[in-house]
Amino acid sequence: MTQERGQNALLPTNEDTCGPYFPIYFGDPSLEDLTRINPGVLAGASGQHIILRGRVLDRHGDLANGVVMEFWQANAKGVYRTPATQGNPDIDPWFDGYGRLRSDTGRYSFRTIMPGASDNRAPNITVTLFSDGINRIVTQIFFADQPANASDPLLTELEEEDQIKLIARHDGRTADGAEVYLLDIIMAGEGETPFFDDFES
Numbered sequence: 001m002t003q004e005r006g007q008n009a010l011l012p013t014n015e016d017t018c019g020p021y022f023p024i025y026f027g028d029p030s031l032e033d034l035t036r037i038n039p040g041v042l043a044g045a046s047g048q049h050i051i052l053r054g055r056v057l058d059r060h061g062d063l064a065n066g067v068v069m070e071f072w073q074a075n076a077k078g079v080y081r082t083p084a085t086q087g088n089p090d091i092d093p094w095f096d097g098y099g100r101l102r103s104d105t106g107r108y109s110f111r112t113i114m115p116g117a118s119d120n121r122a123p124n125i126t127v128t129l130f131s132d133g134i135n136r137i138v139t140q141i142f143f144a145d146q147p148a149n150a151s152d153p154l155l156t157e158l159e160e161e162d163q164i165k166l167i168a169r170h171d172g173r174t175a176d177g178a179e180v181y182l183l184d185i186i187m188a189g190e191g192e193t194p195f196f197d198d199f200e201s
Contacts, residue, residue, distance in 0.1 A: 031100040034071075034112040045095035047076025047113030049178040052141065052168060056106045056129065059189030063106030070128040071099040071110060078116030078123075111178065114143070122148035122155065127185070134187060137195045141183055142167045154196075162194045 036044045056064040074080045074097065077090040081097050101110055115123045124140045142149055144167055149155055155163050168181035185193045 031098070032110060034095060034097070034099050037094055043094045045075070045113050046092050047095075047116075049176070050112060050114050051174065051178050051180045052108075052110045052112065052125070052183065053171075053180060054108060054168075054183045054185065056103070056108065056131070057184060057186045058131075059187065059192075061186075061189070064103075064131050064187065065106065066104050067106060067108075067129055067131040068100065068102050069108055069110070070130075071112065071125055072128075073097050073112065073115040073125040074118045074123075076113050076116050078118030080118070114179070117146075117148045120151070120153065122146050122152040124152075124154075129185065129187065131187065137187065138197070139185065139193055139195050140166060143181055144169050158194060165191070165193050 034045060035049050056067045056069070058064050072080075075090070075092040075095045077092070079085055079088055079090045079092075081091060081095070085091060095113065099110060099112060101108060112125070115125060117123055122142055123146055124142050126138065126140050128136060128138045130136060140154065142152070142155060149163075149167065155166065158166075165186075166183075168183035171180045171182045173179055187193070
């Protein structure tokens with residue numbers, strides 16, 4: 001309290017949303033393109049290059065105001081890089097399967113390779129999202145026109161309307177030969193993307 005006016009010396013701060021708040025260095029451009037190791041290294045991941053694009057939307061259908069996305073996938077031969085697969089001859093030495101990007105607009109574009117089918121699963125990418133008011137939600141993205149979609153144990157457990165929400169549609173090819181796939185992710189509300197709590201990511 002100030003003696004002169006008998007009131008607080010400091011003005012109250014504005015109301016703000018709940019975290020998490022990610023420091024600017026949380027974004028690492030080398031994790032936004034899994035087709036190469038880092039600038040200056042000529043070697044790169046084996047497999048068909050793809051670009052996964054879309055929007056992350058909130059419960060009101062608006063673009064998410066800040067989101068971190070983490071990606072986890074198998075290599076082109078369907079093998080995940082884990083301690084259990086150490087020494088597997090099908091491990092790609094130029095691909096580790098983990099990516100991350102940070103978007104302050106809710107739009108995303110992630111370059112990687114098409115994952116191979118593995119363990120009776122269709123090609124898929126596990127995606128973990130963090131955003132204001134959301135600690136962690138996890139889903140999987142599949143790809144249109146993959147024959148294994150018809151027998152994937154996760155997709156076949158879902159109603160058709162929910163299956164569609166997880167399948168990225170093909171949207172042409174870039175000049176350098178990368179296949180483009182589009183998928184919007186709705187974090188809550190009408191049309192919400194199916195999320196799962198039993199995926200490791």
